[in-house]
Structure formats: structure tokens, C-alpha cells
Amino acid sequence: MRNSHTTALIHKRQSKDTKNILKLIRKTVEKNTGLTTSQLKKRYSEQVVFYKALQYVTTTKKAVCKALELNIDNVCRYKRTYEKKGLLVQSVNKVVCPYSGYRAHKLTTNEKMFLELTKSNTNQLKMF
16 A cells, blocks of 8 residues: 555656655665654654664765655754764765755765765876
8 A cells, every 4th residue: 555645745757766765765764763754753853863864874865855754954954063063974976866866965874884985986186
């Protein structure tokens, strides 16, 4: 049975791949926290939900916001707060966002991923 609330948030012209990626993000967060998205939102503030989600998935801001139905304007502030505290890292290189299809940085609050995201994939700095 389909969840009509979630389906309504995804535009009908978007590909099934996009829907599946958002579903995978949501399921990964739910599995690792042991709580459903609605339980997470009831128990924690939106800021904490954003932080916890990025401990388990490394993706773009837009993708995590759409998957967990977070307000993107608020998440921009949370992202900056966590960056200043050294709790969040964004990738050096941009990737294609699984939701929007535009190039964007990946984000994570998982310390094990910090080094990987801060490495550049290009050899431009190694020319000399």
C-alpha cells in the first residue's frame, strides 16, 4: 500500500529512481535510529533530526530535506551552525544531487566520513 502523504510530496514527473533514493534515505535513517520518521520528529527538534540523519547517510542537503520532510530554509541555518562547531563537513567536490539533478555538495555528520569528503578528486593542486 502506498503512503499517499509521501507520494504527494514528490512531483509526478520525477523518475522512479528519485523516489527510490528518497525512500532509501528515509529507510536508512529509520533503521539506524530505530525510530520512524514521524517518531524522530516528535522526539527531537528538526535540527537534531537533520544532524542524526547525516550520521547515517551522506547526501545533499536537498535530498535529506525532501526525504525527511524538513524545512530547507531552517536546515541552511542548522548546517552552518554544525559547520562552525566542527560537527558537519561538506564535500570539496560537487556531485549530482539525487533529488534535484543539480550539482551540490554532499554533507555528513559522521566523523568517519570527514576525511573522505574533504579530499579533492582532482589533481589540480598536484601540478607542480
